[in-house]
Amino acid sequence: MAEGQRTRPADASRFGRDNILIWQVALVAGLLAAWEFFGRFSGGDQVSSPSRIINRIVIWLGGELYPHLFTTLGELSCGMAIGCSLGALVGLVLGRMPIVSIILRPIIVGLYSVPLVTLAPLFIMFFGLGLLPKIVLVSIVTFFLLFFNTFTGAQQVDEDYLRTLDLMGASKFEQFRKVVAPATAVWIVGGIKIALPYALVATITGELLATRSGLGFLISRAAERFDMTSLYAVLLILMALGLLLSETALRLEHRFLRWREAAE
Amino acid sequence: MNEMSTARAVAGAAGTPAKIRLLRAEKTFQVRGQDIEALHPTDLDIRPHEFIALVGPSGCGKSTILNMIAGLMRPTAGEVLYDGQAVTGPNRRVGYMTQKDTLLPWRTTRDNIRIALELKSHATPRAEADDRVRQMIELVGLKGFENHTPAELSGGMRKRAAMARTLIYEPETLLMDEPFGALDSQLKLLMLDQLQSLTQHRRMTVVFVTHDLGEAITLSDRIVVLSARPGRIRAIHEVRLERPRDVFKVRFTPAFSEQHERLWDELKDDIIKGTDV
Amino acid sequence: MAPRTAVIGTGRARRPGATGGDQSALERFFSTSAGRIGSRLVLVALILLVWEYAPVPRATRFWMSSPSLILGTLWDWLFDGTIWAHLGSTLLVMSEGYVIGCAAGIGFGFLLGFFPRLSRVLAPLLASFYALPKIALAPLFVILLGVDNSSKVALVAVTVFFLVLTSTIDGVRAVDRNTVNALVLMGATRTEIIRKVLIWAALPWIFTGMRIAVRYAFTTTLLAELIAANRGLGFLIELSSGNFNTTGAYAAIMVVIICSVLLTELLSRLENRMSHWNQKFTPRSAPPSTAIA
Numbered sequence: 001m002a003e004g005q006r007t008r009p010a011d012a013s014r015f016g017r018d019n020i021l022i023w024q025v026a027l028v029a030g031l032l033a034a035w036e037f038f039g040r041f042s043g044g045d046q047v048s049s050p051s052r053i054i055n056r057i058v059i060w061l062g063g064e065l066y067p068h069l070f071t072t073l074g075e076l077s078c079g080m081a082i083g084c085s086l087g088a089l090v091g092l093v094l095g096r097m098p099i100v101s102i103i104l105r106p107i108i109v110g111l112y113s114v115p116l117v118t119l120a121p122l123f124i125m126f127f128g129l130g131l132l133p134k135i136v137l138v139s140i141v142t143f144f145l146l147f148f149n150t151f152t153g154a155q156q157v158d159e160d161y162l163r164t165l166d167l168m169g170a171s172k173f174e175q176f177r178k179v180v181a182p183a184t185a186v187w188i189v190g191g192i193k194i195a196l197p198y199a200l201v202a203t204i205t206g207e208l209l210a211t212r213s214g215l216g217f218l219i220s221r222a223a224e225r226f227d228m229t230s231l232y233a234v235l236l237i238l239m240a241l242g243l244l245l246s247e248t249a250l251r252l253e254h255r256f257l258r259w260r261e262a263a264e
Numbered sequence: 265m266n267e268m269s270t271a272r273a274v275a276g277a278a279g280t281p282a283k284i285r286l287l288r289a290e291k292t293f294q295v296r297g298q299d300i301e302a303l304h305p306t307d308l309d310i311r312p313h314e315f316i317a318l319v320g321p322s323g324c325g326k327s328t329i330l331n332m333i334a335g336l337m338r339p340t341a342g343e344v345l346y347d348g349q350a351v352t353g354p355n356r357r358v359g360y361m362t363q364k365d366t367l368l369p370w371r372t373t374r375d376n377i378r379i380a381l382e383l384k385s386h387a388t389p390r391a392e393a394d395d396r397v398r399q400m401i402e403l404v405g406l407k408g409f410e411n412h413t414p415a416e417l418s419g420g421m422r423k424r425a426a427m428a429r430t431l432i433y434e435p436e437t438l439l440m441d442e443p444f445g446a447l448d449s450q451l452k453l454l455m456l457d458q459l460q461s462l463t464q465h466r467r468m469t470v471v472f473v474t475h476d477l478g479e480a481i482t483l484s485d486r487i488v489v490l491s492a493r494p495g496r497i498r499a500i501h502e503v504r505l506e507r508p509r510d511v512f513k514v515r516f517t518p519a520f521s522e523q524h525e526r527l528w529d530e531l532k533d534d535i536i537k538g539t540d541v
Numbered sequence: 542m543a544p545r546t547a548v549i550g551t552g553r554a555r556r557p558g559a560t561g562g563d564q565s566a567l568e569r570f571f572s573t574s575a576g577r578i579g580s581r582l583v584l585v586a587l588i589l590l591v592w593e594y595a596p597v598p599r600a601t602r603f604w605m606s607s608p609s610l611i612l613g614t615l616w617d618w619l620f621d622g623t624i625w626a627h628l629g630s631t632l633l634v635m636s637e638g639y640v641i642g643c644a645a646g647i648g649f650g651f652l653l654g655f656f657p658r659l660s661r662v663l664a665p666l667l668a669s670f671y672a673l674p675k676i677a678l679a680p681l682f683v684i685l686l687g688v689d690n691s692s693k694v695a696l697v698a699v700t701v702f703f704l705v706l707t708s709t710i711d712g713v714r715a716v717d718r719n720t721v722n723a724l725v726l727m728g729a730t731r732t733e734i735i736r737k738v739l740i741w742a743a744l745p746w747i748f749t750g751m752r753i754a755v756r757y758a759f760t761t762t763l764l765a766e767l768i769a770a771n772r773g774l775g776f777l778i779e780l781s782s783g784n785f786n787t788t789g790a791y792a793a794i795m796v797v798i799i800c801s802v803l804l805t806e807l808l809s810r811l812e813n814r815m816s817h818w819n820q821k822f823t824p825r826s827a828p829p830s831t832a833i834a
Binding site: 020023024027028046102103104106107110113114115117118119120121122124125126197200201204205208209215216219220222223226228231234235238239242243245246 | 577580581584585604658661662663665666668669670671672673674675676677678679680681683684685759760763764767768775778779781782783785787790794797798801802805
Binding site for chain 2: 719720723724727741821822
């Protein structure tokens, strides 16, 4: 029983793949049909139905959805931009300063062990109902994640590379630019990939608590009015957004880290 | 295909029907959309109670042959017969040992060896099972280590436990895929000795894959030399050393060296071509 | 190493103690345990002092509060039952949701693990649910299950479910094909392989997933309490913030921090204990050689 086991015999693969797809389509179609049936003929309000939900989404796509979508995306991107850059910067700097890091690190770890998203009401208290509290929240969440990743990466830069450049007469800055930065880039990109879903959670949490716009707002508004159709519609949109974001993160990682794959 | 007819002729000459037969058995894999022929249509007859070795560079299909005999893999074309019948599913008459010992880490030595007897297919009353396990442990020299977990055993001990586990349900055929590859040479000799005594005593048919020529010559009755991808039989050699063989001393006999040289010449070409043996 | 003596203090290309003789006095101080702990304590003390006594305008002081005020509030809460009531509710919700989520996650995980085709069919569906920030389901659960604990428990259960599910599936998938094959050739039935091998082999992965899930259960409980609840630590934070009671909000957050740190400590002790026990089953690099071979 050697490596050959992992590949599939010639005859089965093509048939096997199509088979799965058929089952998946059947499953989804079945579930949707059952939901539709249930929605039309029994439960009434609490259940809604796929047709009504799709209808609502289509109507929204006509215009109403976009301001809310952009609010959420805006909060997300601003927060991430700030958090990532600060986190990466501080991580890089502290990662190369052993004394400071030894003292500060446990404190930072201690701070991080707090579920940061629970600070959301605090920020709303400070900054009001607008975009700011959410941006701050996302920034902080992202900051910590990026900081830890970058810090670890910066500490682990292979000393041999640095020594080589040192012997060539490179200045500290050049060493930083040519070795430390690219090596840490791997960790930074990894950090961004990890931070993305957390940032989304932070954004939505902030919006659920208090806001005038955004996908989270659409959810609370629908919930207040017991408007199940809208509620399900937003959840669906949010699901799609989540998938899109994780796919983007993966593509990004591929793009930036291709040299790493080649090296391995 | 001179050697093929020789092989079959020899089987016929021995009078008894072959235990295992490959009839134009071939295997093709699909890797990333491409067809890779792992085993060229191959004919091979393995006699009952014979110890036959398969040697060759990696990728020559030796593991594939073992898998097909075990029924873990179906040939893309051709047939694999065991006792005259086509192998259609997992072949319960064989035992299989790989390079990596697959002992269950959470079980003690005793429980690991016993596992086959716990199954419905080999159901054995508790007392009898305990007896057999105890005998087996003594046989492979693991007395005193019954309650150790695999992590607490050395490499050689684990190998012996794996052998015990495989032999306890008394399969008539043993398939081995470079089982001693990871052991150092002293250990290897000890294991070869143990293997020889166990299999000869029980008159088992053994199909032994290895890239160590010395191993092959020491233990086998015949050696099948395979060439690299696509795997095909290059030659089949009879090993004309008398049994019983002293595993530790036989390698110093002239007959051994002569056999070794002949085999080495066969494999040399593949080595020069750059494939690793 | 001569060129390096110019780099003192930041020691960028070396660590304290890494190059033995080259250390400065500062580095030597910080490499001792007393030095490290001492400096941290000094740092924390400094921060607290500044927080308490910095001369800031009244408005800022309102927003900042002070350690003494916060401790005062905590003290009061300790004795009038506030903390216990809310903490109890949080812990209750967290444990209920955790247990349900784990049970469902492990069960489902085994199911999907044993039937890979089923798992492949369901994969995109599961992936979509994974991508949804679970917190968005909170209002839905409140509508379906009411403002009481059930909606919170449901949310925690769903979150934990997905985590443990993934770990369990990974665990089942990680089992060595060769091991299973060896048993198949012995004549083991599917049930026997599941019972004797797969379940045990997957345990380490399952335990890891369960450990990670504890944190998420805690966080999700707090979040659910923030969004819609009338009890719990999260609710306490939200209530204080809503009333612009900065001191109260900070006090509640302090409680959360303490719980969080305790939780982390507990989990890490558990992990140590488990890996100690795990030693017995994981091969070490140098096996005991009390016998030849």
